[in-house]
Amino acid sequence: MATSAASGAAGELSEEQEAFRRVVAAFADEVVAPAVDGYVAEGRFPVELVRQMGELGLFGLPFPEEYGGLGGDYLTFCLAIEEIGRVDQSLGITLEAGVGLGAAPIAEFGTDAQRQRYLPRLCRGEALAGFGLTEAGGGSDVMGGTRTRAVRDGDEWVIDGSKQFITNSGTELTELVTVTALTGGGELTAIIVPTDTPGFGVSPPYRKVGWHASDTRELTFDGVRVPVENTLGEVGQGLRQFLKTLDDGRIAISALAVGLIQGCVDECVRYAKEREAFGRPIGANQAIAFKIADLEVAAQTARQMYRYACRRKQAGLPYKREASIAKLYSSEAAVTAAREATQIFGGMGFTTETRVGRFYQDAKILEIGEGTSEVQRLLIGRDLGL
Numbered sequence: 001m002a003t004s005a006a007s008g009a010a011g012e013l014s015e016e017q018e019a020f021r022r023v024v025a026a027f028a029d030e031v032v033a034p035a036v037d038g039y040v041a042e043g044r045f046p047v048e049l050v051r052q053m054g055e056l057g058l059f060g061l062p063f064p065e066e067y068g069g070l071g072g073d074y075l076t077f078c079l080a081i082e083e084i085g086r087v088d089q090s091l092g093i094t095l096e097a098g099v100g101l102g103a104a105p106i107a108e109f110g111t112d113a114q115r116q117r118y119l120p121r122l123c124r125g126e127a128l129a130g131f132g133l134t135e136a137g138g139g140s141d142v143m144g145g146t147r148t149r150a151v152r153d154g155d156e157w158v159i160d161g162s163k164q165f166i167t168n169s170g171t172e173l174t175e176l177v178t179v180t181a182l183t184g185g186g187e188l189t190a191i192i193v194p195t196d197t198p199g200f201g202v203s204p205p206y207r208k209v210g211w212h213a214s215d216t217r218e219l220t221f222d223g224v225r226v227p228v229e230n231t232l233g234e235v236g237q238g239l240r241q242f243l244k245t246l247d248d249g250r251i252a253i254s255a256l257a258v259g260l261i262q263g264c265v266d267e268c269v270r271y272a273k274e275r276e277a278f279g280r281p282i283g284a285n286q287a288i289a290f291k292i293a294d295l296e297v298a299a300q301t302a303r304q305m306y307r308y309a310c311r312r313k314q315a316g317l318p319y320k321r322e323a324s325i326a327k328l329y330s331s332e333a334a335v336t337a338a339r340e341a342t343q344i345f346g347g348m349g350f351t352t353e354t355r356v357g358r359f360y361q362d363a364k365i366l367e368i369g370e371g372t373s374e375v376q377r378l379l380i381g382r383d384l385g386l
Contacts, residue, residue, distance in 0.1 A: 012307065013075075013079075016076075017075065017076050017079060020072075020076055020079065020080070021076075021079045021080075021083060023056070024056070024058070024079065024080045024083040024084065025083045025086075027052075027053075027056060027083075028083050028084050028086060028087040028088075029087065031049070031052060032049060032084065032087050032088055032091060033087045033088075035048075035049060036049070036087065036088040036090070036091065036213065037353075039090070039212075039213040040088070040090060040212045040213045040352065040358060041212075041352070043205070043212045043213065044213060045171050045172075045213060045214070045215045046090070046091060046094075046213050047171065047172060047173065049091060050091070050094060050098075050125060050128075050171075050173065051125055051126075051173075053084075053091070053095060053125055054124050054125015054126060055124075055125065057070045058080050058084075058095055058099075058125070059095065059098055059099055059103070059122060059123055059124065059125040060122075060123030060124065060125075061076055061077040061080060061099065062074050062076070062077045062099065062104070063103065063107050063119060063123050064107075067107070067115050067116070067119035067120055067123060068119060068120035068121075068122075068123035068124055069119070069123045070123075073310075073314050074248070074251070074310050074313055074314055075307060075310040075311065075314065077099060077252070078251060078252055078254075078255035078306060078307075078310055079255070080095065081095055081096050081252055081255040081256050081259065082255045082256070082258050082259040082262070082303075083259065084259065085255070085256040085257075085258075085259025085260055085263070086259040086260070086262050086263040086266070087259075087263065087355075088213070088358075089210070089211060089214075089256065089259070089260060089358070089359065089362035090211050090212060090213035090214040090362070091213065091214075092256045092259055093167060093211055093214050093256060093369075094128075094167070094168060094214055094215070096249070096252045096253065096255075096256055097130070097131070097167040097168050098122070098125075098128050098129070098168055099252075100245070100248055100249045100252050101129075101130065101131035101167065101168075101245065101249060102122060102128055102129030102130060102131060102168060102178075103118075103119060103122040103123065103129055104245065104248065105131065105178055105190065105232060105241060105245055106118050106119060106122075106129070106178070106192070106232065107119060108241075108244070109190070109232050109233035109237075109241050110192075110232055110233070111229075113229075114192065114230075114232070118175075118176060118192070121175070125173075126173070127173055127174070127175040127176075128168045128171055128173040128174045128175070129168065129174070129175065129176045129177065129178065130166045130167060130168045130169035130174060130176075130177040130178070130219075131166070131167075131177070131178050131242075131245070132148075132163035132166050132169070132177045132178065132179040132180065132193075132219055133163065133166075133180050133242055134163060134164055134165050134166070135147060135148065135161070135162065135163055135164060136162065136164050146180065146181070146182055146188065147161055147162075147182075148160070148161025148162065148163065148179065148180070148181045148182065148221060149161060149181055149182045149183070150179075150181035150182070150183045150189060150191055151183075152183070152184075152228070153225075155227060155228050155229075156225045156226065156227055156228060157181075157183075157191055157225070157226050157227075157228060157230070157231070158223055158224070158225055159179065159181055159191065159193065159199075159221040159223075159224040159225075159226070160221055160222060160223060160224070161181065161220075161221050162218060162219060162220045162221065163177075163179065163218065163219045164218045164219075165206070165216055165218075166216065166217055166218070166219055167214060167215065167216050168215055169195075169202060169215065169216075169217045169219055170202040170203075170205065170215055170217040171215045174195050174215075175194060175195055176192055176193060176194050176195060177192075177193050177195065177200075177219065178190050178191070178192050178193070178232055179191050179192075179193050179219075179221070180238045180242060181238075183235055183236065184235065184236065185236075187235075187236035187238070187239070188236070188237075188238030188239045188242070189231060189235045189236055189237070189238045190231070190232035190233060190237070190238040190241050190242070191226060191230055191231055191232060192226070192230040192231075192232055193221070193224060193226055193230070194226070197224050197225070197226060198224070198225070199221060199222040199223045199224040199225070200219070200220075200221060200224050201219065201220035201221070201222065202217055202218075202219060203217050203218040203219070203220070204217070205217055206218075208365075209361055209364065209365075210358070210361035210362035210363070210364065210365060211362055211365060212361075246370055246371055247319065247320050247323050248313070248323070249370040250309075250323040250324060250326065250327035250370050250371060250376070251306050251309045251310055251313065251319075251323045251326060251327070252370075253327050253330070253331065253366060253369060253370045254302065254305065254306035254309070254323075254326035254327045254329075254330040254331070255306050255330075256366065257302060257327075257330035257331045257333065257334035257363075257366045258299060258302045258303045258306060258330055258334075260334045260337065260338065260359050260362065260363060260366070261295060261298050261299040261302060261330075261333055261334050261337040262299045262303075263355060263356075263359060264295055264337040264338060264340070264341035264356055264359055265292065265295045265296050265299055265337075267341060267345075267354070267355050267356050268291075268292045268295065268341050268344050268345075268356070269283070269292060271344065271345060272288050272289070272292060272344065282344075288344055291340050291343070291344060292344070294340070295337050295340060295341070298333040298336070298337055299337075301329070301333075302326070302329055302330040302333050302334075305322075305325060305326040305329055305330065306326040306330060308322060308326070309322040309323045309325075309326045320379065320383065321379070321380055321383040324371070324376040324379045324380050324383075325376075325380060327370065327371065327376055328373055328376035328377065328380070330366070331366035331367045331373065332367060332373060334359075334363045334366050335363045335364060335366070335367060337359075337363070338356065338359040338360040338362070338363035339360065339363075341356040341359065341360075342356055342357065342359075342360045344356075345357070
């Protein structure tokens with residue numbers, strides 16, 4: 001259950017935030033947990049669960065009501081990611097990317113016409129959007145590695161190139177992808193590309209180590225033509241836009257990592273009470289109890305970090321450093337938590353029949369996506385003047 005996730009932290013939330021957190025926690029425990037094993041085992045995208053999340057309002061959490069959102073704040077959105085991620089990381093990243101990478105750039109940088117056209121369906125979870133940034137030769141070097149180009153031809157952009165590792169880009173719910181491309185004098189511009197546009201190609205899903213029920217694909221653009229009015233924000237502002245998008249995403253990934261850590265705590269506490277060895281529960285052994293205590297410390301510490309970054313963002317204060325700190329600590333703590341939880345479970349921990357076994361598969365990508373740990377240390381150092 002979700003009780004331990006709120007331990008020591010519920011008092012820092014408003015009554016409305018805590019009430020919503022409990023609703024999402026119950027949904028995760030009662031709806032997601034019984035159903036998700038099959039999707040993960042089959043590597044199948046859980047369309048039905050995503051639609052139910054949409055009906056619950058999760059995809060519209062931080063967006064204005066006029067566009068179909070709930071008008072909530074970013075912290076409430078991150079609380080939802082944590083609770084879903086506590087049970088399943090694939091669904092957690094589907095929510096994080098659907099909102100943070102798919103809908104949020106349109107909400108923040110789009111015209112009112114673009115918001116009116118795209119956001120209502122995205123907020124209701126009836127449609128998903130992707131964010132096409134990463135390319136094969138780029139990785140962390142976005143500007144140096146981008147080869148996708150968009151050339152102006154009258155009132156249209158003509159896009160050629162490819163993107164890789166794009167989340168939510170090939171599901172039956174996916175209706176658009178925002179693509180960064182080189183335009184004009186070599187600057188980056190973000191352009192909205194509907195997925196039914198001729199020349200837009202979607203490769204089969206990657207065979208990933210983890211996140212098996214999450215959709216991740218390579219995209220190709222072969223003479224893709226879209227109206228110039230699909231430009232997101234101003235021409236040449238793509239770099240600024242994606243940097244802002246990634247700052248927000250790092251907070252959300254931190255929340256996802258906290259969900260994983262808390263899931264490890266919950267599972268290990270339960271297992272340590274049930275599993276007996278040498279005539280007593282293994283939790284009676286200090287070696288096990290101390291490991292679980294360390295996991296709880298990591299969960300509580302990481303949780304405070306992402307909530308602090310959220311509050312700075314919502315107060316209009318600088319939060320780039322805080323977002324990087326939260327993401328760096330939480331993701332590395334999640335990898336440690338998954339490893340230690342697997343050790344506590346022993347042989348059963350090395351099977352994907354256990355939640356901790358799946359967490360062990362899922363954890364590593366948290367140190368890579370939305371900026372690697374090395375990039376976070378670089379950003380923090382720069383912000384310190386180094």
